Amino acid sequence: MDNNKDKTVSDLGEFGLIEHLTKDFKITHKNIIKGIGDDAAVVENQDECMLITTDLLVEGIHFDLIYTPLKHLGYKSVIVNLSDLYAMNCTPSGITVSIAISNKFSLKALEELYSGIKLACEIYDVDLIGGDTSSSVTGLLISITAVGHAKKEDIVYRNGAKQNDLICVSGDLGAAYLGLQLLEREKEIFLSDNQIQPELENFEYILERQLKPEARKDIIKILSENNIKPTSMIDISDGLSSEILHICKKSDKGCKIFEEKIPVHPQSWQIAEKFNISAITAALNGGEDYELLFTVPLSQNEIIAKIPSISIIGHICDKSHGANLILRDGSEVPLIAQGWNAVKK
Amino acid sequence: MDNNKDKTVSDLGEFGLIEHLTKDFKITHKNIIKGIGDDAAVVENQDECMLITTDLLVEGIHFDLIYTPLKHLGYKSVIVNLSDLYAMNCTPSGITVSIAISNKFSLKALEELYSGIKLACEIYDVDLIGGDTSSSVTGLLISITAVGHAKKEDIVYRNGAKQNDLICVSGDLGAAYLGLQLLEREKEIFLSDNQIQPELENFEYILERQLKPEARKDIIKILSENNIKPTSMIDISDGLSSEILHICKKSDKGCKIFEEKIPVHPQSWQIAEKFNISAITAALNGGEDYELLFTVPLSQNEIIAKIPSISIIGHICDKSHGANLILRDGSEVPLIAQGWNAVKK
Numbered sequence: 175m176d177n178n179k180d181k182t183v184s185d186l187g188e189f190g191l192i193e194h195l196t197k198d199f200k201i202t203h204k205n206i207i208k209g210i211g212d213d214a215a216v217v218e219n220q221d222e223c224m225l226i227t228t229d230l231l232v233e234g235i236h237f238d239l240i241y242t243p244l245k246h247l248g249y250k251s252v253i254v255n256l257s258d259l260y261a262m263n264c265t266p267s268g269i270t271v272s273i274a275i276s277n278k279f280s281l282k283a284l285e286e287l288y289s290g291i292k293l294a295c296e297i298y299d300v301d302l303i304g305g306d307t308s309s310s311v312t313g314l315l316i317s318i319t320a321v322g323h324a325k326k327e328d329i330v331y332r333n334g335a336k337q338n339d340l341i342c343v344s345g346d347l348g349a350a351y352l353g354l355q356l357l358e359r360e361k362e363i364f365l366s367d368n369q370i371q372p373e374l375e376n377f378e379y380i381l382e383r384q385l386k387p388e389a390r391k392d393i394i395k396i397l398s399e400n401n402i403k404p405t406s407m408i409d410i411s412d413g414l415s416s417e418i419l420h421i422c423k424k425s426d427k428g429c430k431i432f433e434e435k436i437p438v439h440p441q442s443w444q445i446a447e448k449f450n451i452s453a454i455t456a457a458l459n460g461g462e463d464y465e466l467l468f469t470v471p472l473s474q475n476e477i478i479a480k481i482p483s484i485s486i487i488g489h490i491c492d493k494s495h496g497a498n499l500i501l502r503d504g505s506e507v508p509l510i511a512q513g514w515n516a517v518k519k
Numbered sequence: 520m521d522n523n524k525d526k527t528v529s530d531l532g533e534f535g536l537i538e539h540l541t542k543d544f545k546i547t548h549k550n551i552i553k554g555i556g557d558d559a560a561v562v563e564n565q566d567e568c569m570l571i572t573t574d575l576l577v578e579g580i581h582f583d584l585i586y587t588p589l590k591h592l593g594y595k596s597v598i599v600n601l602s603d604l605y606a607m608n609c610t611p612s613g614i615t616v617s618i619a620i621s622n623k624f625s626l627k628a629l630e631e632l633y634s635g636i637k638l639a640c641e642i643y644d645v646d647l648i649g650g651d652t653s654s655s656v657t658g659l660l661i662s663i664t665a666v667g668h669a670k671k672e673d674i675v676y677r678n679g680a681k682q683n684d685l686i687c688v689s690g691d692l693g694a695a696y697l698g699l700q701l702l703e704r705e706k707e708i709f710l711s712d713n714q715i716q717p718e719l720e721n722f723e724y725i726l727e728r729q730l731k732p733e734a735r736k737d738i739i740k741i742l743s744e745n746n747i748k749p750t751s752m753i754d755i756s757d758g759l760s761s762e763i764l765h766i767c768k769k770s771d772k773g774c775k776i777f778e779e780k781i782p783v784h785p786q787s788w789q790i791a792e793k794f795n796i797s798a799i800t801a802a803l804n805g806g807e808d809y810e811l812l813f814t815v816p817l818s819q820n821e822i823i824a825k826i827p828s829i830s831i832i833g834h835i836c837d838k839s840h841g842a843n844l845i846l847r848d849g850s851e852v853p854l855i856a857q858g859w860n861a862v863k864k
Binding site: 181182191192194196202205208209214221222226228229230232234235236268273277279281285295299300301304305309311312317319321 | 564567569581612615618619625626644645649
């Protein structure tokens with residue numbers, strides 16, 4: 175019996191939709207060792223594996239050209255894909271870039287977009303290897319696929335978290351979402367009175383987190399230098415809650431995350447207070463941080479604790495305990511994935 | 520000096536635009552043996568190579584949902600990518616599918632789309648290995664990336680055509696374009712008076728060529744069984760003229776194509792006459808045939824001539840002779856790529 179028979183796209187949400195639409199597809203090629211359901215697909219070829227991931231960015235859904243410089247957009251489009259590969263502990267080597275453009279775009283605008291793509295390629299050492307160019311009826315659409323290589327034994331999946339493993343996160347969370355709120359607010363003010371200049375000073379960090387994020391190539395390197403292979407890993411594109419729940423579900427485990435341990439940047443606290451938003455909610459559900467969330471055995475506590483850009487925020491526990499957030503007062507609340515609600519709008 | 524400084528997107532056209540935007544990108548990874556500029560990118564990994572290609576299909580540009588059944592659309596979206604891989608003499612193994620949908624799409628509609636994707640996966644023996652799902656502001660967008668494997672020495676590029684090589688094409692040409700004209704005409708009639716039923720009988724072949732094309736997996740198999748490795752190959756997505764010019768340009772050669780040798784289906788002749796269109800023009804510039812265009816040494820004439828689904832339509836000559844079409848009366852006209860003019864509209 176299909177329980178989704180009478181459901182709508184909105185009822186299912188992004189993950190439910192993908193699961194529903196792809197449930198009857200089987201993997202038949204034995205060299206495809208991971209299909210749908212992780213940050214990237216894994217295709218085995220002798221000792222080496224090739225990893226493939228893809229992301230779609232749509233104008234009006236993922237970005238607003240009123241406040242997104244095209245160069246930044248090009249850069250970010252590459253980053254979101256590379257981040258998925260790093261989350262598999264893999265080194266990216268190439269990308270394909272497909273764009274659909276409406277006739278409002280000038281050649282100069284596209285050159286700007288590609289200058290950002292090029293910058294990301296240079297900084298992350300990946301090659302542009304293909305793509306497609308098309309017209310669109312409205313707006314800009316960017317579809318990027320990234321490929322990378324890894325030895326089979328080095329690949330980290332979402333499903334390897336073990337009981338008592340430490341849950342770690344790189345950098346800080348929530349800033350990209352708060353940067354977006356700031357840009358949205360300034361856009362509204364600007365649209366109502368275009369004499370008023372936007373107040374963006376002192377918030378460079380959170381704006382950059384939204385407009386020009388980085389992928390954590392450095393973390394992969396640090397972990398490798400310290401001989402740490404995470405037991406599970408995912409990148410944070412949909413908020414901490416959603417991502418830790420993916421790890422718990424795939425690993426068949428529960429978790430405890432401590433509110434006080436969640437890393438939040440001072441500018442994030444500041445703007446959250448100003449906007450009367452909870453900075454922790456932004457970290458849990460905001461998304462677009464492109465930080466790495468991973469688990470390591472408890473035995474590696476000391477090594478991890480010494481790495482400045484990594485925070486230990488909780489631990490993995492038995493599935494029966496559920497996935498919970500421990501608040502500052504000691505009370506527990508279940509973690510809930512907000513995920514992608516764009517279709518609901 | 521940049522000669523494109525004052526040019527617009529329309530001035531450049533699709534191929535010029537890609538060339539312009541990507542001219543400063545360099546391939547730095549030595550395992551990437553082919554980047555932009557063929558049907559697929561080639562990444563070397565020991566003896567095996569992985570090939571990657573990607574295509575974008577946009578509602579209102581590449582398809583019209585008034586007359587395109589979603590199942591057919593799903594099927595065709597896969598086929599256009601597989602066709603690129605066959606054109607490299609490569610066996611496809613996996614695809615990623617990203618879609619952006621507006622809220623006009625029901626779950627049932629998406630299930631239809633995916634049923635077509637699934638059918639193509641089954642028939643062509645490829646696995647769905649990943650993807651992304653997103654909202655769109657308007658309409659449907661499908662971005663598919665296909666990957667396949669080939670031994671390095673088996674891969675066929677666009678650039679290997681030699682003087683006196685025979686130019687061969689599979690199947691017949693122009694039918695997909697003529698099928699589209701028929702659908703467009705019936706749509707207009709229907710929109711002006713929806714009591715009139717469309718007259719589509721007797722034109723099943725050309726309609727199927729437009730709505731549910733196949734990729735020529737069979738041709739790759741036949742060539743291999745006959746120990747023929749083409750010297751160059753490309754799939755016909757933009758019309759014969761555009762594709763043979765790609766081969767000539769990449770191989771630094773000229774060509775002669777004989778009008779009387781171009782394979783055209785009886786239904787194509789029939790509908791072309793009815794619509795007062797030249798069937799040969801449809802074959803030269805129509806596109807979406809997804810047939811294979813390839814060159815083989817003259818010495819393989821006899822073997823090729825015996826294969827029923829392959830036509831020899833001309834030969835490769837020195838670059839100085841240009842790329843020409845020899846008409847039935849013996850006169851020569853230069854071949855011109857019409858290619859992609861969608862942005863110009």
